[in-house]
Amino acid sequence: MTIFKSTVFAAAAAATALPALADEVNIYSYRQPELIKPLTDAFTEETGIKVNVAFLAKGMVERLQAEGDRSPADVVLTVDISRLAAVVNAGLTQPVESDVLDANVPASYRDPDDHWYGLTTRARIVYASKDRVADGEVTTYEDLADPKWEGRICSRSGTHAYNVALVSAVLHHHGEEATKTWLEGVKSNLARKPQGNDRAQVKAIWAGECDISIGNTYYMGKMLSDDEQKAWADSVNIVFPTFEDAGTHVNISGVAMTKASPNPENALKLMEFLTSPKAQEIYATANFEYPIAAGTSADPLVQGWGSFDADTVNLMTLAGNRADAIKLIESVDFDG
Known part of the structure; x- marks a missing residue:
């Protein structure tokens, strides 16, 4: 007992x-x-x-x-x-x-x-290299599929819950066909095979392996509170992307x-x-x-990272998209 x-x-x-x-x-x-x-x-x-x-x-x-x-x-x-x-x-x-x-x-x-x-x-944001990414160079989630980012993006596994939720939001806003195209574009822009957690992607930016990554906002605070990881955090800016017709996920x-x-x-x-x-x-x-x-x-x-307008879709709607989002992620072999 x-x-x-x-x-x-x-x-x-x-x-x-x-x-x-x-x-x-x-x-x-x-x-x-x-x-x-x-x-x-x-x-x-x-x-x-x-x-x-x-x-x-x-x-x-x-x-x-x-x-x-x-x-x-x-x-x-x-x-x-x-x-x-x-x-x-x-x-x-x-x-x-x-x-x-x-x-x-x-x-x-x-x-x-x-x-x-x-x-x-927590917002799902872009960590961008202070040295290699200009202000305004990325403003939307849709931007991440732009060929200008080829070989410049780092990401954790596409099937991790945080990324599945983001893809569920893309699916809500753009539908199945456009979401698959978006996933294919993001995958083609990856600098390496998806691996590690959100902080590992910022470390890769610091090390020069990529220029931007997707992560949750609170990891910036955690990195700044760690003696080793503070240098990683100091190498990036936080960008609050939005959907083209909505807010930040x-x-x-x-x-x-x-x-x-x-x-x-x-x-x-x-x-x-x-x-x-x-x-x-x-x-x-x-x-x-x-x-x-x-x-x-x-x-x-946290306030010092800037303000944003959150996407207003009810999160239970996104949860209902989870199974379809995973199928799309796997259909493009995002982690392959």
Whole structure:
């Protein structure tokens, strides 16, 4: 029997049911413990409710399915809309009606059926060499397929969740045929076979292997906070590309209540707290992201990267494009 023994722990074995305690709430989280603890500490201080967190590196859907009605989890915290959608589509969450949640989270950042709510956003941007890319040389995602970038782009795997979400957005805006053509163009512009993570692409720009790459905004903050990686960050500018007829692609971290929640009242209190301006600013600052509640501000470092207008498409729409996006990515052998 696995029991929540501490506020933050690494979950390794399937958990069995916990009693519904009036002063506790249990989270399954894809986010690292160090990013969760400032939030859970603040919630406990404000409400007196103890928060227990199981950190899952993978397999959240499978674990919740295996536990069924015996699951101790009240709330799931995830990054990337595809992971949120996977939990919802598996029938493992329940809709939540809350005026507080609706007031804190704009419609484009919550599930139309009230199963999940966004907490913070990150933009999928272009990292551009300060030395080899002129201001204004890249302004749209469509630009990335322009032959002028031949041999100048670095990318992580096309089938990584972050790139799949971006391709899902291209598919939404341009349709299947144009998206395939775009993918073929981007692939032909790659300087090397897709590999590594977003930071590895910036390192490659620093090393002169390519001139631009695609990455999430928060990686700039992480690189600037690392003694070795700061030089990589200093070698690039952040560019906020847009779609030709829309805004900058964003993704989210989000929260949902499990269908089997043994402590639904406490779970709702936690969700409302997590979407509050106070909690969103704590969360966003910890990971260099953007809070989404009205009246909130990003960390000054993040604000210094510039402003952008986010694409307004509801992210659940993009999640619905995921399977087709992966098929297109594989059809052009993007990682080959």
